[in-house]
Amino acid sequence: MYIVIVGAGDIGMPLIDIATRSGNEVVVIENDPERADRVAGEYDCLVLNDDATAHDALLDAGIENADAMISTTDRDATNIMVCLLAQEHGVPNIVSVVHDPEHMNVFRQIGVNTMENPQELIAEYLYRAVARPAIVDYMRIGETAEVFEIVVTEGAPIDGKSLIEAADEGLLPEDVLIVAIEREGEDPPITPRGNTTIKADDLLTVYSAFGAEPKLTDVFGHSEDRIQ
Template sequence: MTTTDRIMYLIIVGAGRIGNRVIELATGDGHEVVVIEKNTDLAEQTSSNYDCLVINDDASKMDVLEEAGLEKADALITTTNDDSTNLLVMMLGRRYAVPRLLSSVREPDHISLFDELEIDFVESPHRLNGEFLYKTIQRPGIKDYMRLDGGAEIVEIKLAEESSLIGLTILEAIESEKIADDLIIVAIYRHGELIIPRGNTTFEAGDTVTVLSKEGIGKDIIQTLKTQ
């Protein structure tokens, strides 16, 4: 079982390099996955390689998304090379009130369109990878993600106003066991400025905190940073 603590129903649009990685991770974790891929060769390859339903059609058509089970989807992820297709699919997902919408964005000029719809997206090329998309679906609130050798992970997450860390110093948070002592606060971005954290650095609402964990960033860590 993954950090979501339950099996999710995921619709993944696009089975190229990025989509393929998302499919690999999601099916490997036992989630119920439906893939929509317009390219016949990619669709057949995906069907052969993974335990998932593959629909060889155009995801920008409402009836195709309905066939994929949009009304019961926990998340809709678009990974195509066409931003217009990605945007349209996200709009249709919004119409069906899909709980999580996440898309890749190829052209920086198109970012504002996704931002206006309040859709989670991966915009910069170095972050445009399937693992980041999948981790974002698993762990809402993550702003950036990197996996290191040996299982360690680095994430960026924005501190919510409800977080119990607000007003505490890093040392106080460790002493009160709100964050584990083996969790390293690498950096804090506040009002666009980089803060190199020390033991007496105080957490503030809205801080974007970069965290390193040797054992990987679990649900409990994300929840602590966001709320609790």
């Protein structure tokens, strides 16, 4: 895949690393000379030290041949301009970081896929890691739903019960689903059915329409894991 990445900052650099390691043809446009030199020295990609809002810079990057363009600069105005220019050249997949939530509608109106306020997401993730240490990993879906990973402790209310038994006893509400179980000695992860038994030390991937609330994590044996 031919990818044009705009910006080589805190978000752009890890993205460049992933994109190049995955075998894509990557072109980076970075306005800062030092950052541009760093990328050129570390990664197997073409680097242009230029302003991506300049039409000629995008042409030099081969934007007309790009399969995707990702804008990661720290300025929403710059990202919007770059996305509009990419649209003019018919880039099929355009993605941008959005720093100010108030600008989200602008990006949506021009038809750009977005990642909202990554700094805020990182801050929330870090806080969650200390406030709710039982949650191994999580992803928010919409306003309240979450998919999260959690380890079952020995003696937890759900330990030793099948999913049917857990549901019958009211441990798992209808809007909570166990979607995968990682268990030592089992590979690949188990796709649970109604008669699947949950065991201590299982790493569960859980979908909850109301998120990883304490009343739910209690079921997996983490009653001490409550946000203060």
